[in-house]
Amino acid sequence: MAAKSAIEWTEQTWNHTTGCTKVSTGCQNCYAEIMARRLKAMGVKGYENGFTLTLQPSRLQDPFKQKKPAVYFVNSMSDLFHEDIPDDYIRQVFEVIESSPHHTFQVLTKRAERMARFFESYDAPENAWLGVSVEDRKYGLPRIAELRRINAAIRFLSIEPLLEDLGEPDLTKVQWVIVGGESGPKARLMQWK
Numbered sequence: 001m002a003a004k005s006a007i008e009w010t011e012q013t014w015n016h017t018t019g020c021t022k023v024s025t026g027c028q029n030c031y032a033e034i035m036a037r038r039l040k041a042m043g044v045k046g047y048e049n050g051f052t053l054t055l056q057p058s059r060l061q062d063p064f065k066q067k068k069p070a071v072y073f074v075n076s077m078s079d080l081f082h083e084d085i086p087d088d089y090i091r092q093v094f095e096v097i098e099s100s101p102h103h104t105f106q107v108l109t110k111r112a113e114r115m116a117r118f119f120e121s122y123d124a125p126e127n128a129w130l131g132v133s134v135e136d137r138k139y140g141l142p143r144i145a146e147l148r149r150i151n152a153a154i155r156f157l158s159i160e161p162l163l164e165d166l167g168e169p170d171l172t173k174v175q176w177v178i179v180g181g182e183s184g185p186k187a188r189l190m191q192w193k
Helices: 031-041 087-098 112-118 140-148
Strands: 012-014 071-074 104-109 128-133 154-159 176-179
Touching: 104 112, 104 154, 112 128, 112 140, 128 140, 140 154
Parallel strands: 012 071, 071 104, 104 128, 128 154, 154 176
Antiparallel strands: none
């Protein structure tokens, strides 16, 4: 279900998918994995599988229940463009987004290539902000070029956790950038040079 968020740059979360698998160095100390373990231990509905990728279709309609305009972070506990999420399910998510024009939906992925491929045959709704995680030069920076390929009203970067000096990334066609370090007990420090 949609829930109020403690994340500074959004208002609510919409987790119609939970769980994920690691794809890069940015995933090493994944906050969502730690949270999913806690929620499973607490017996919270929807987290019976812990951090194993699980579709939650019963949550797809949640934004329709919110009449007041809100900003939703889509899948704070997963990655919508995970390779095991069917294209049809992703289309259902974007149909809900398109049918909820009074809301803004922030979709963030570490799987930028799949997101770019998806939008080759599907128009991004105006109220969908599309973003990629950028944690380092090897994995993160190439995602920016993939993001630029998508025709989106708002493109954004989440440079979190910032693990190394990125140089001067090309921010052409990027409207918003979030920057932060890693948090939690095993957080890696940002190194200033």
